[in-house]
Amino acid sequence: MTPAELEELAAGAVRLAVAQGATGAECTAVEGDEFSATVRMREVESVKEAGSRGAGLRILVGQRTGSSYTSDLSAGGVRQMVRAALDGAAVTTEDPQAGLPDQDQLGSLAGDLRLYSADVATLEAGAKIRQAAAAEEAALARDPRIVNSEGASFDTNLARRAFANSLGFRGSYESSSCSLSAVPVAREGASMERDYWFTLGRGYQDLEPAAEVGRIAAERALRRLNARKAPTQKAPVVFEPRVARTLLGHIFEAVHGEAVYRRASFLAGKLGEKIAAGHVTVIDDGTLAGLFGSSPFDDEGVPSRRTVVIEGGVLTSYLLNSYTARKLGLKTTGNASRGITGNAGVGHGNLFFTAGREAPAEIIASVRNGFYVTELLGFGVNIVTGDYSRGAAGLWIENGELAYPVSGVTIAGNLGRMLMEIEKIGSDLEFRRGSVAAPTLLIHEMTVSGHG
Amino acid sequence: MGFSDSFFARQFGLGERDLESYLAEALSRGGEYADLYFEYVATTAISLDESIVKSATQGVSLGVGIRVISGERTGYAYSDDLSPERIRKAARVAACIASGPASVGRAGFEAPAGHDLYPLAISPTESSLADRVALVARADTAARAWDSRVFQVQATFGDQLKHVLVASSDGILNWDRQPLTRLSVSVLAREQGGPPERGYSGGGGRVALDHFLLDKTPEYFAREAARQAIVQLGATETPAGEMTVVLGPGWPGILLHEAVGHGLEADFNRKGVSAFSDRIGQAVASPLVTVVDDGTMPNRRGSLNVDDEGAATRRNVLIESGRLCGYLQDKLSSRILGAGPTGNGRRESYQHIPMPRMTNTFMLAGESDPGDIIRSVPRGLYCTTFGGGQVDITSGNFVFSATESYLIEDGRLTRPVRGATLIGNGPEALRFVSMVGSDLQLDEGIGICGKEGQSVPVGVGIPTIKVDRMTVGGTA
Numbered sequence: 052m053t054p055a056e057l058e059e060l061a062a063g064a065v066r067l068a069v070a071q072g073a074t075g076a077e078c079t080a081v082e083g084d085e086f087s088a089t090v091r092m093r094e095v096e097s098v099k100e101a102g103s104r105g106a107g108l109r110i111l112v113g114q115r116t117g118s119s120y121t122s123d124l125s126a127g128g129v130r131q132m133v134r135a136a137l138d139g140a141a142v143t144t145e146d147p148q149a150g151l152p153d154q155d156q157l158g159s160l161a162g163d164l165r166l167y168s169a170d171v172a173t174l175e176a177g178a179k180i181r182q183a184a185a186a187e188e189a190a191l192a193r194d195p196r197i198v199n200s201e202g203a204s205f206d207t208n209l210a211r212r213a214f215a216n217s218l219g220f221r222g223s224y225e226s227s228s229c230s231l232s233a234v235p236v237a238r239e240g241a242s243m244e245r246d247y248w249f250t251l252g253r254g255y256q257d258l259e260p261a262a263e264v265g266r267i268a269a270e271r272a273l274r275r276l277n278a279r280k281a282p283t284q285k286a287p288v289v290f291e292p293r294v295a296r297t298l299l300g301h302i303f304e305a306v307h308g309e310a311v312y313r314r315a316s317f318l319a320g321k322l323g324e325k326i327a328a329g330h331v332t333v334i335d336d337g338t339l340a341g342l343f344g345s346s347p348f349d350d351e352g353v354p355s356r357r358t359v360v361i362e363g364g365v366l367t368s369y370l371l372n373s374y375t376a377r378k379l380g381l382k383t384t385g386n387a388s389r390g391i392t393g394n395a396g397v398g399h400g401n402l403f404f405t406a407g408r409e410a411p412a413e414i415i416a417s418v419r420n421g422f423y424v425t426e427l428l429g430f431g432v433n434i435v436t437g438d439y440s441r442g443a444a445g446l447w448i449e450n451g452e453l454a455y456p457v458s459g460v461t462i463a464g465n466l467g468r469m470l471m472e473i474e475k476i477g478s479d480l481e482f483r484r485g486s487v488a489a490p491t492l493l494i495h496e497m498t499v500s501g502h503g
Numbered sequence: 504m505g506f507s508d509s510f511f512a513r514q515f516g517l518g519e520r521d522l523e524s525y526l527a528e529a530l531s532r533g534g535e536y537a538d539l540y541f542e543y544v545a546t547t548a549i550s551l552d553e554s555i556v557k558s559a560t561q562g563v564s565l566g567v568g569i570r571v572i573s574g575e576r577t578g579y580a581y582s583d584d585l586s587p588e589r590i591r592k593a594a595r596v597a598a599c600i601a602s603g604p605a606s607v608g609r610a611g612f613e614a615p616a617g618h619d620l621y622p623l624a625i626s627p628t629e630s631s632l633a634d635r636v637a638l639v640a641r642a643d644t645a646a647r648a649w650d651s652r653v654f655q656v657q658a659t660f661g662d663q664l665k666h667v668l669v670a671s672s673d674g675i676l677n678w679d680r681q682p683l684t685r686l687s688v689s690v691l692a693r694e695q696g697g698p699p700e701r702g703y704s705g706g707g708g709r710v711a712l713d714h715f716l717l718d719k720t721p722e723y724f725a726r727e728a729a730r731q732a733i734v735q736l737g738a739t740e741t742p743a744g745e746m747t748v749v750l751g752p753g754w755p756g757i758l759l760h761e762a763v764g765h766g767l768e769a770d771f772n773r774k775g776v777s778a779f780s781d782r783i784g785q786a787v788a789s790p791l792v793t794v795v796d797d798g799t800m801p802n803r804r805g806s807l808n809v810d811d812e813g814a815a816t817r818r819n820v821l822i823e824s825g826r827l828c829g830y831l832q833d834k835l836s837s838r839i840l841g842a843g844p845t846g847n848g849r850r851e852s853y854q855h856i857p858m859p860r861m862t863n864t865f866m867l868a869g870e871s872d873p874g875d876i877i878r879s880v881p882r883g884l885y886c887t888t889f890g891g892g893q894v895d896i897t898s899g900n901f902v903f904s905a906t907e908s909y910l911i912e913d914g915r916l917t918r919p920v921r922g923a924t925l926i927g928n929g930p931e932a933l934r935f936v937s938m939v940g941s942d943l944q945l946d947e948g949i950g951i952c953g954k955e956g957q958s959v960p961v962g963v964g965i966p967t968i969k970v971d972r973m974t975v976g977g978t979a
Contacts, residue, residue, distance in 0.1 A: 097600075099579040103566070121562060121563050123565065139558075201776055243776075243897055314691065315655065428894075428901075428902045429903070430904055435699055440923045440977070459927075459974065460974065461924050461974065464978060500743040
């Protein structure tokens with residue numbers, strides 16, 4: 052379907068819901084095409100290609116909510132979806148804060164956000180497979196110790212998304228993405244390690260060269276060989292950008308409107324308080340052209356915007372949809388996000404730490420004895436308390452130099468304290484690997500648990 | 504039940520001739536094997552928060568996935584439209600993986616003998632919405648009544664009924680009706696003016712609503728979640744470093760899922776990228792350890808009558824008395840390795856290519872008294888509740904995160920400590936198992952396993968065990 056046809060489908064579902072007794076309704080309709088090719092050990096391993104569609108509906112009957120979804124976009128499928136949402140509203144409880152956004156909050160950003168790049172749709176399958184093969188070849192050619200591979204993949208996605216509500220909002224947009232990744236395996240004696248590297252863009256021309264992706268992935272796997280455990284100790288920890296991004300994920304969960312109104316976050320109730328080191332600024336911006344976290348409007352029809360979450364170490368805003376904003380007596384920040392099932396939740400746009408001045412090499416050089424973390428494992432983060440304990444691998448820093456690879460250890464602390472103890476922020480911020488971006492970060496001290 | 508009475512034959516008018524012609528289209532450019540996977544899923548989710556039923560969602564998704572295998576190559580396409588033209592088109596896209604003259608599948612179909620592990624008179628999706636709402640409301644009341652320090656309760660009830668049909672060019676025609684339900688309760692508690700702590704509990708399986716009315720009631724899960732949150736209010740810092748760890752029975756079996764389960768999936772092993780590659784027959788655990796993956800346990804969350812490639816599930820011994828016995832196979836890996844099927848070919852949905860996955864993975868009971876195991880430890884950690892885990896199958900390093908633990912001092916549990924991640928290495932960790940309890944338990948039925956972007960329901964289980972040495976990621 053064209054975006055306009057999807058928009059009409061969403062608006063039609065809203066009209067039908069209202070005609071059948073809903074006092075408010077909103078519908079998201081999506082359609083997408085995916086392609087994925089994997090090459091492993093120089094042979095094509097798999098090729099996948101398909102399209103799918105779906106619609107999700109949320110309705111209000113007074114202050115009661117019901118919702119439904121379907122992958123069947125026929126007239127019969129839409130009718131069944133409307134009926135199911137009305138059935139849901141018959142069993143939910145009246146919620147004084149349930150509702151659509153206020154009429155004056157609705158709208159769409161003007162101008163071209165460059166979410167769609169035509170070069171993705173026209174790229175031939177053969178060219179995509181050759182890109183994956185080139186990335187893997189570069190990895191295999193990098194060093195004789197790259198003896199195996201979990202393959203290299205080239206993926207593309209084209210998506211059309213439409214939204215309509217009973218307050219008269221209608222909107223739609225198209226987006227594209229493509230990515231290239233490689234996962235080589237290095238071996239030396241009894242030690243076997245893998246690592247990966249990837250590049251991601253709205254357009255094909257935004258990708259890093261395949262040879263670079265393969266080379267970096269290989270070098271990352273090679274430097275992990277013959278890793279050992281570090282002794283248990285308290286030490287400074289440097290997060291490389293790829294893992295520093297995970298801290299933004301935790302900050303997002305902690306300023307997420309739902310966690311805040313339930314007081315299920317260590318940052319709940321701390322608006323206006325100093326919660327991080329004075330040089331820490333975190334911004335969520337859904338308006339940056341060409342980036343993955345951008346969109347003309349959120350999943351409730353509110354324009355995307357730039358929200359400063361932490362400024363100079365002070366918590367300045369939570370991230371909210373209209374419901375969580377009403378719960379907290381605040382205004383929506385345009386962060387409503389939904390798939391096609393259930394009620395709208397909260398999502399982020401492009402979420403990032405603003406860059407500091409120091410080069411990553413200078414940050415490493417400033418550490419006498421510490422841990423440079425390049426991979427984290429597991430889910431040991433409690434957003435309610437901030438307790439943090441995760442598996443980690445990387446390189447040990449001795450006298451300002453990366454001395455030897457380390458794995459099989461954990462790093463532990465508390466997120467609240469880790470944010471206060473961000474000692475250095477690197478200059479190496481880049482928006483090339485998705486909607487979350489972080490530079491190198493140095494944390495004053497964490498507990499490294501290894502042997503002894 | 505004959506094929507003509509099956510769901511897809513009745514609802515969508517599919518006949519055996521249709522299936523044969525779609526398979527012929529899939530093999531029109533050659534290839535050794537093709538299969539069709541039809542799926543229809545009806546889902547309901549009810550959620551309660553702040554004593555308000557805030558959401559009731561119902562949904563439907565359907566589609567067909569078509570796969571063609573040529574050598575070690577896989578071509579895959581799917582359609583969410585079951586019209587013959589769209590299915591044929593998807594078949595032609597999947598066919599492009601091969602490039603030769605058409606090949607011919609086996610004539611006719613037969614359904615391999617399967618199981619009947621979840622024969623429900625009433626599917627959960629056929630119960631009334633009001634009955635399901637009552638479950639989350641009861642959980643809310645019970646959690647709040649447990650202790651006045653409980654101040655937030657979230658309860659969700661979700662169920663689905665999935666109909667699947669698999670037809671393959673090697674003559675398999677199999678179908679199944681797969682119910683799945685889950686109730687979960689999350690609780691926050693705090694002392695007057697103090698910081699909150701969380702507790703979580705849940706369970707379910709391939710069961711009807713009466714599972715939650717007769718046996719595992721909403722009150723049972725609500726009290727457990729509340730109890731955990733209250734325990735955490737008194738927890739102190741967890742020690743850091745290597746120590747003796749005793750795992751309690753049940754969900755701590757996630758250790759096996761991470762430490763050995765993933766590393767024994769045949770795809771990683773045929774590619775030689777697992778820390779367990781080429782180690783069949785070798786000792787990889789203490790002789791006290793026998794680990795089984797069993798997809799045939801009645802009503803369990805990880806069980807299936809047939810796997811997602813149409814093969815009957817089985818009970819497979821992975822490690823017997825410490826020795827590595829075998830891998831978990833899907834069709835592609837078993838063809839390449841020349842191994843027999845194990846019934847572990849699974850996929851998240853019709854949009855996904857199947858791969859070897861676990862079902863219910865557990866360690867068999869030993870002979871030690873659980874109390875004796877704790878009494879044998881001069882200083883260590885006793886962990887009874889866990890969150891999630893993860894493994895790097897190539898290095899073998901795995902983690903799993905304890906959410907309820909106690910210090911063991913002089914053979915006695917002394918005080919609760921805060922959550923911490925435990926880390927080990929797959930082929931090494933189970934060598935340090937020095938006692939295995941007689942109290943094997945399976946988890947309550949909440950497990951979700953993720954692999955290469957695909958989620959599937961699984962189960963785990965373990966008796967109380969003592970691990971002499973493991974690294975604990977505490978802060979003290």
